[in-house]
Amino acid sequence: MAARAEDINREDALQGIGCSRKRKEDPRFVQGKGNYVDDIKLPGMLFADLVRSPYPHARVKSINKEKALALPGVHAVLTAEDLKPLNLHWMPTLAGDVQAVLADEKVHMQYQEVAVVIADDRYIAADAVDLVEVEYEPLPVLVDAHKALDPDAPILREDLQDKDNVGQGPRRHPNHIFTWEVGDKEATTRAFDTAEVTVKEEMYYPRVHPSPLETCGCVASFDKVNEHLTVYITSQAPHVVRTVVTLISGIPESKVRIVSPDIGGGFGNKVGVYPGYVTAIVASIVLGRPVKWVEDRMEHLSTTAWARDYWMTGELAADKDGRVKGLRVNVLADHGAFNSHAQPTKWPAGFFSIVTSSYDIPAAQVKVDGVYTNKSPGGVAYRCSFRVTEAIYLIERMMDVLAQKLGIDKAEIRRRNFVKPEQFPYKTALDWELDSGDYHTALDKVLAAVDYQGLRKEQEEKRAKGELMGIGLVTFTEIVGAGPSKSCDILGVGMFDSAEIRVHPTGSVMARMGTITQGQGHQTTYAQIIASELGLSSDQIQIEEGDTDTAPYGLGTYGSRSTPVGGAATAVAARKIRAKAQKIAAHLLEVDENDVEWDIDRFKVKGVPGQEKTMKEIAWAAYNNVPEGMEMGLEAVDYYDPPNFTYPFGTYLCVVDIDKYTGQTHVRRFYALDDCGTRINPMIIDGQIHGGLNEGFAVAMGQELPYDAEGNLLGNTFMDYFIPTFVETPHWETDYTVTPSPHHPLGAKGVAESPHVGSIPCFTAAIVDAFAHLGVTHMDMPHSAYRVWQKLHELGLDKHS
Amino acid sequence: MAKQHISFSLNGQQVDALVEPRELLVHTIRETLSLTGTHIGCETSHCGVCTVDLDGVSVKACTVLAMQANGSEVMTVEGLADADGLHAVQQAFIEEHGLQCGFCTPGMLVRAYRFLRDNPNPTDEEIRWGMSGNLCRCTGYQNIIKAVHSAAQKLQQA
Secondary structure, X not given: OHHHHHHHHHHHHHOOOOOOOOOOOHHHHHOOOOOEHHHOOOOOOEEEEEEEOOOOOEEEEEEEOHHHHHOOOEEEEEEHHHHHHHOOOEEEOOOOOEEEOOOOOEEOOOOOEEEEEEEOOHHHHHHHHHHOEEEEEEXXXXXXXXXXXXXXXXXXXXXXXXXXXXXXXXXXXXXXXXXXEEEOHHHHHHHHHOOOEEEEEXXXXXXXXXXXXXXXXXXXEEEOOOOEEEEEEOOOOHHHHHHHHHHHHOOOHHHEEEEOOEOOOOOOOOOOOOHHHHHHHHHHHHHOOOEEEEOXXXXXXXXXXXXXXXXXXXXXXXXXOOOEEEEEEEEEEEOOOOOOOOOOOOOOOOOHHHHHOOEOOOEEEEEEEEEXXXXXXXXXXXXXXXXXXXXXXXXXXHHHHHHHHHOOOHHHHXXXXXXXXXXXXXEOOOOOEEOOOOHHHHHHHHHHHHOHHHHHHHHHHHHHOOOEEEEEEEEEEOOEOOOOOOOOEEOOEEOOEEEEEEEOOOOOEEEEEOOOOOOOOHHHHHHHHHHHHHOOOHHHEEEEEOEOOOOOOOOOOOOOOHHHHHHHHHXXXXXXXXXXXXXXXXXXXXXXXXXXXXXXXXXXXOOOOOOEEEHHHHHHHOOOOOOOOOOOOOEEEEEEOOOOOEOOEEEEEEEEEEOOOOOOEEEEEEEEEEEOEOOOOHHHHHHHHHHHHHHHHHHHHOOOOOEOOOOOEOOOOOOOOOOOOOOOOOOOEXXXXXXXXXXXXXXXXXXXXXXXXXXXXXXXHHHHHHHHHHOOOOOOOOOOHHHHHHHHHHOOOOOOO | OOOEXXXXXXXXXXXXXXXXXXXXXXXXXXXXXXXXXXXXXXXXXXXXXXXXXXXXXXXEHHHOEHHHHOXXXXXXXXXXXXXXXXXXXXXXXXXXXXXXXXXXXXXXXXXXXXXXXXXXXXXXXXXXXHOOOOOOOOOOOHHHHHHHHHHHHHHHHO
């Protein structure tokens, strides 16, 4: 037993996979020593601020810079006219469209960038913005996506008028962007024609904003002597930004350095390239001085990437026992003024076709139409993997609608339709191959943990007394880890990711990845992976990301891809090093390579106790005593192109009590069980889940970016836009099962987005369930007290009897 | 605009600055005095990432004029740790995983420090209300509440 205890000690000392290691990032953050973009101050640095349009649709008749330029401390005022000779007045989006950097004769949305002012400090820049005189000629405004394709709709994008394709397939109207259709139409029609029961529901998924607490910004610094550009930027994908900068500026990638320093939250908002970044870069090139641009909160909420804005119609065909035979979905997607949603290029609706989720649905058909409106551009993956949130919302709502129609319990109807454990790998009707899952176990565990039957009984008693209590249940499957390069790319670059690991002679490690942490704790967890793979303590392993001069090219962190792709690259690179180490160990021990075996942190000669070389000893030997013909050193690189996506899943349950006089919803209980496969750091996983649940709570209960009929954005400050505080936020209970991914080197699937994807329909389900006995099948988000009260009032429930 | 001379104590050290009357305290601290731990998130006093301690009260430095700090005592996140190491709230945030991206953390810590001075033995509910002027997008607050509790216990024992 002593030997065993010693093994356990050795393993624990590594702080590898599976342990709740404290975060390496934290000491600098708790001491105010983080290094965010706005903390960067370069000698001679100037400040940029943007002149923005008050009109959502207008011609720019004239721009007068004189008064602004006359203000002491102002260095330049640039407009589209100034950028034109450089061909920088428009930029490519990640979706095949172009977006105006500064308005070129026309504005297409309120707050659109019209001119940039460069000044000595941010106060002077703000003063000068007010001195720039712009004359506009207002045009008719298109706000309602449903009217975008009307024959007499105002035409928004005159720059595209002659194009019948804007990068995502043929289009049929000047305001049309694409039609995306997948699935077997014939089989689906047959399923509906022969169904014993069908249900249909329309639902709107509001436009919401990720709103990380750090807004977007950059510091651009062009070195005129060496023609070298450095940009510190709030980006979740710095290598992609470098490629975009080269494509639009012509500066070779080797002379462009993009650095994502510490990032104050991203959640999908910081994937794209924004006009503010480009104007700061241009200003730095023109003036030869560093230029900082940092937007304020109102600019952030008004112009940077939001998510959703999907008008969805779902239909299910089923038998009378609730077994689903067919699914049909139609979506009208409002993309705003430019198609700059950040999805893999060939996926105009992202992975929305994961809509069959955890269910064995034989036939399905999906159609999505994307349209332009006079609103800010977006439709990004907000804490989800490319429109998965919308898809799961739709199917989970539809399963409840079907259950209510048939009078079947909402847990039971899911159980009847689940893909069974023996069906994996399971090919869905819309062509995804679910890698692994055990949905029944997850569901049963949650139902037992919360005493589901007891809750239903309590609900019945409450209903008898006229009280409103709702139980929401969601059983979702996500698709993350984009993705296999055969199906996923961004601007033509395959969506692989990378790791480069160097073991130093004394056994410490430097590793760099193509991803970038924004709070996920990569510096902690990647080190744990390497520690377990190489048998070196994670405390000796340094992780660096985000500097394109040093890190290997990668597609970045969003869509829960860091662990599925970057984590896999890290494991594979470490295994390459271990394979070399095995040869060195055999050489040192003077035995054949096949006669040594790996044991936690060393290679041992099989069957000969004591004959062993630790990884530390091997590291030293790698720099002075390697087998003949082997090159010195101990390092490896891996560019990991995943064979498939990973499919984390979960079962969430929410219990709410609704005050029938005020519409106030109290979330009494929220229980979240997640299965993300192999768990690398349980403490961090729980933290990610808490955060995702809270962002889901925000979306479901209060967030929206509404526009009035004139195209004015209502609600672009934290006074109006709902961010839950400590007070509103419910208490979270978490649980897990472990079903490893069969194709990921570690069996890990990714986790940070599941809680967002799964919780939003769960809140809606709970609220609708509170009204289900009154025939209510759906209520659109956000479920603010006022909106819930409107339903109470409509049903006459808010009256004292 | 003519600049004005102000002088105040920042983390125990007397500092001087020349500021425009309209300059916000958060900019003076971050840009003139180069302490960048105090962040800017909304500029409308909603998010609390700019929270500093001003004469024993938590204030949001994005809506305080630098001149209002003249002659006062200001503490930022950089003033929490001392020669003995991290303050109990800093240590507790690390232990309880009370932070992720770290952007709200300095304001959270400075608020937690003042809150625990005012209420050394709070309930969960009191923590939720007492900290509610500080927003966090990453943590879902739960581990911050645990951290504040844990720091309270440590401070009580000390």
